[in-house]
Amino acid sequence: MKPVSRVLWLGCVLVFCFQVLVPCGLPGVCGLDNGLAMTPTMGWLHWERFMCNVNCQEEPDSCISEKLFLQIAEIMASDGWKDVGYEYICIDDCWMAPERDSKGRLQADPKRFPGGIRRLANYVHSKGLKLGIYADVGNKTCAGFPGSFGYYDIDAQTFADWGVDLLKFDGCYCDSIQHLAEGYKQMSLALNRTGRSIVYSCEWPLYMWPIFKPNYTEIREYCNHWRNFADIYDSWQSIRNTLDWTSSNQKIIVPVAGPGGWNDPDMLVIGNFGLSRDQQITQMALWAIMAAPLLMSNDLRHISPEAKALLQDKDVIAINQDRLGRQGYRLRKENNFEVWERPLLNLAWAVAIVNLQEIGGPRSYTISVTSLGRGLACNPDCLITELLPEKRKLGFYEWTSSLKTQINPTGTVLLRLERTSSVQFSYSAVSDSL
Ligand code: GLA
Secondary structure, three states: OOHHHHHHHHHHHHHHHHHHHOOEOOOOOEOOOOOOOOOOOEEEEOHHHHOOOOOOOOOOOOOOOHHHHHHHHHHHHHOOHHHHOOOEEEOOOOOEOOOOOOOOOOOEOOOOOOOHHHHHHHHHHHOOOEEEEEEEOOOEOOOOOEOOOOOHHHHHHHHHHHOOOEEEEEOOOOOOHHHHHHHHHHHHHHHHHHOOOOEEEEOHHHHHOOOOOOOHHHHHHHOOEEEOOOOOOOOHHHHHHHHHHHHHOHHHHOOOOEOOEEEEOOOEOOOOOOOOHHHHHHHHHHHHHOOOOEEEOOOOOOOOHHHHHHHOOHHHHHHHOOOOOOOOEEEEEEOOEEEEEEEOHHHOEEEEEEEOOOOOOOEEEEEEHHHOHHHOOOOOEEEEEEEEOOOEEEEEEEOOOEEEEEEOOOOEEEEEEEEOOOOOOOOHHHHHOO
């Protein structure tokens, strides 16, 4: 080969490798190349609502058994959940038998999952849904079942053989930070080697933070989403803590989120016991702004029509699933109000205004639209639609107008702003100026 054509050939190979192996969103932030989670994962995960209830004798309807997942899958397919995008039905901890089988493979508890995971996966697939499962990078799962340390390839292959479509990989009982990082990477590679498309949900940064600041660029190369912060509880305090952590760390975590890799603020607890109507609205609105995986943990067999309508709200889901794939951030905090915003496709913006005051009645908040969307959301004018708590068109706003809202205590007003005329704008400005 002549030197020039060799250079050309090498150049082509490098360009090819770069394009095929390194899908990059923001410059320098490359994602796991498994083609999955191009928008945040949507589905259902058992943990917050059903935890580690293994007592099927006394509580046959709420213990962790194949019956629970068969019933939830059936409802997800028939009650409109699948139609709006909830696709993954995910098993969390406590599905395993206490020991591996004679070949070293994980096995489901035979009493609670008599048909095994393979049969459950077949049923879930027959409903047009996908199945998620749970394992742990260390020696034991958080609830004390067998861990995957030393078994990453065997476990990845077992999950692929069963037809699993998502793995939540926890980080309990890992003896060193090196084993933690290596384990998360090795499991990612092992899943890829199976050739099956398996969404990889990590808790890697959550277990790193107490020791040192996680390397998010690296985490994004291996995981489709990652938990950063403590487990969610069915309480307003827990929602607030999660939002506070997210906004306090937004400079670090917002720029890394994008198609293929998302920050995971944990499950939606809407439809349970601990949140008021306004607080449920706040969770739904803010999870949309944060481009969070929407993994409900509730009992879809017994859910109020209001909670169902909120979780199935197509306009709010459209913000969560927006194809631009940019996570929103907190713009302002004043007088116990917070304003969050998120850039959307076609120069549109989502804006959430939260009233954090827990005393008194609804309070009004007035904002000049000039300050929204980096000064461009309403330049020269925009159409504003309120999505939550009510769905209504608020009308046209000029660049110099003010928008007045009334917000219940611990509630949120979620707005969508559409530009009425377009100007050139580079979204890199958004992450640069965070
Ligand atoms: C950890 C995780 C939770 C859940 C439990 C299960 O606490 O963060 O989401 O998976 O383990 O034991």
